[in-house]
Amino acid sequence: MRLVEDLLDRHPDDLPYLVADHVVTHGELREAVAHETALFASAGVGPGSTVALQVPPSFTQVEVLLALWRLGAQVMLIDHRLKPAEVDALRALCRPQFVVRAGAAGWSRLNFRARHELVTEKRSDGKPADTAHRLVQFSSGSTGLPKVIGRTESSLAEEIERFTRIEGMPKYGDRVLLLSSTAHSFGLIAGLLHSLAVGVTVVFAPRVAAADMLDAARKHEVTAIFGVPFHYELLGSLPTPPALPALRVAVSGGEIMPPEVAERFRLAYGVPVGESYGTTETGVIAMDVSGRQRPAVGPAAPGIRLRLVDGEVEVALEGTPYLTADGQERFVAGWLRTRDRAELTTGGGVRLLGRGDSLVVIGGLKVDLTEVEAVLGRHPAITEAVLVHGESIEAYVSTVDKAVAAEDLILWCRSFLADFKLPKSVWVLPQLPRTSNGKLIRERSVLRAAIS
Structure with missing residues (x-):
C-alpha cells in the first residue's frame, strides 16, 4: 500500500x-x-x-x-x-x-x-x-x-x-x-x-x-x-x-x-x-x-x-x-x-437537526422524536432520554431521582408539547443501553429487554 x-x-x-x-x-x-x-x-x-x-x-x-x-x-x-x-x-x-x-x-x-x-x-x-x-x-x-x-x-x-x-x-x-x-x-x-x-x-x-x-x-x-x-x-x-x-x-x-x-x-x-x-x-x-x-x-x-x-x-x-x-x-x-x-x-x-428517521406520523401529523427527547432532557431529574415509535410513542429515560414517576414526566411534556406529541408510555431505567462506541441504542427490542 x-x-x-x-x-x-x-x-x-x-x-x-x-x-x-x-x-x-x-x-x-x-x-x-x-x-x-x-x-x-x-x-x-x-x-x-x-x-x-x-x-x-x-x-x-x-x-x-x-x-x-x-x-x-x-x-x-x-x-x-x-x-x-x-x-x-x-x-x-x-x-x-x-x-x-x-x-x-x-x-x-x-x-x-x-x-x-x-x-x-x-x-x-x-x-x-x-x-x-x-x-x-x-x-x-x-x-x-x-x-x-x-x-x-x-x-x-x-x-x-x-x-x-x-x-x-x-x-x-x-x-x-x-x-x-x-x-x-x-x-x-x-x-x-x-x-x-x-x-x-x-x-x-x-x-x-x-x-x-x-x-x-x-x-x-x-x-x-x-x-x-x-x-x-x-x-x-x-x-x-x-x-x-x-x-x-x-x-x-x-x-x-x-x-x-x-x-x-x-x-x-x-x-x-x-x-x-x-x-x-x-x-x-x-x-x-x-x-x-x-x-x-x-x-x-x-x-x-x-x-x-x-x-x-x-x-x-x-x-x-x-x-x-x-x-x-x-x-x-x-x-x-x-x-x-x-x-x-x-x-x-x-x-444538523437530527436523524431523518426520527420523524414519525401520528394521526396524520408529523412528530420529531428528537424534539420530545429534548423536552424530557430539560427535566431536572432526567439525565438521558430516547424515544421510539412502534404502535405509539414510547420514552425510555435515565434519571438521578428514582422516585420520579412516569406520570410526572408526561405532565412535564404536556407543558411544552402538543398532545399529539406526547409519549404514551415512559420507562425509567438506571441507565440507557449504548453501543460499543458509546452511542445510545434506539432499537425498541433492545430497550424493552433493558426493562426486564
Whole structure:
C-alpha cells in the first residue's frame, strides 16, 4: 500500500509521533512497522489477505495496522470493547483469513496500555478480499446492528489530504491529546493518520478520567484535544480546572455537541470546542475547528459535494461503501443518504437537526422524536432520554431521582408539547443501553429487554 510508504517516509527520525508512558519517534515507528511486516509476512499475510484486527488503542495497534496495510491486506478494524458474541457475528459475516487480537492478560478496558502481546489465528474458513477496500469498519448505527463499510486506499488518502486543508487543524510540531477511539473514523483518520502525515505528535491519556486527561495535557503541553462530548463533559465538570496555556484547539466528533457542554469547557479553559461531522461511510463531511459557527457544525469539508434532499444530507461518493447487502438502499446514483436532517445557514454552514428517521406520523401529523427527547432532557431529574415509535410513542429515560414517576414526566411534556406529541408510555431505567462506541441504542427490542 503506497499510502503507508508515503506516510512513514515524510518526517525525520527524531520527531516524536506517539506519546504515553514512553515516546515513539518516526524513526522508531519505521523500525517497528518493518518488524511487524516481516512477522505477518512469515505467517502468510500478503496482498488481498483479510485480517480482523481487534487490539485496544495503543502503539501496538498503530504499528500492526500500518504493517498489515503495507503488505496489501484488507483490515477489518474491530472495536476492542465488543463482546465475544458480537465479534463472532462479525467474523461469521466477513470470514477473515486471519484474526489478530490482544492477549487477555495484563490489560484493562479502562486503562491505556502502549504495548500488547498479540494472538494471531489463521482461520480455515476465511476468504480473501474480493474488493479493493483496504479498511473495513462496522457502523455503530442507532439500532446497534452494524453495517459493513469499506474504504479504499484512495479514499483514505483523500480524507487525510482533506484534513490538511481544513483551517485550524493541527500542523507540524503540534501535540494533540487523542481521546477519540482509534477504532473509529475520527480518531483513526483525523487523529492518527493525519497526524502521521503532517508531523503532529499524538498523546494518549492513561485513563479516561478528568484528572488523568488533564495531567497528560499539562505534562506534554498539548496544543489540541480531539474527543467526543463525553470527554468534554468530564473536563468541564471540575470545580477548579487547571490552566492549559498551550491549548488552542479542541474538536468534538462522533455525535452532536450539546451547546451547554461546549460552553462549560470554554469557560473552564478559554478554548471554544469545534465540531467535526461525518459518517463511517464518507469520512468527514463538514468541520468547524474554531467552534465559532455553532449551532452549525461547519462548512462542507474541502472536496466534499453534499446536497439537501427534502432536508436530508446526501453526499456524493464514487461507489457504494457497503460490502454486504445491508445499507445498499442508501446509495443511489452516486449519492449516499446519510439520514441526517440538516439546513444550510446563511454563512454556508451545515446545521444538523437530527436523524431523518426520527420523524414519525401520528394521526396524520408529523412528530420529531428528537424534539420530545429534548423536552424530557430539560427535566431536572432526567439525565438521558430516547424515544421510539412502534404502535405509539414510547420514552425510555435515565434519571438521578428514582422516585420520579412516569406520570410526572408526561405532565412535564404536556407543558411544552402538543398532545399529539406526547409519549404514551415512559420507562425509567438506571441507565440507557449504548453501543460499543458509546452511542445510545434506539432499537425498541433492545430497550424493552433493558426493562426486564
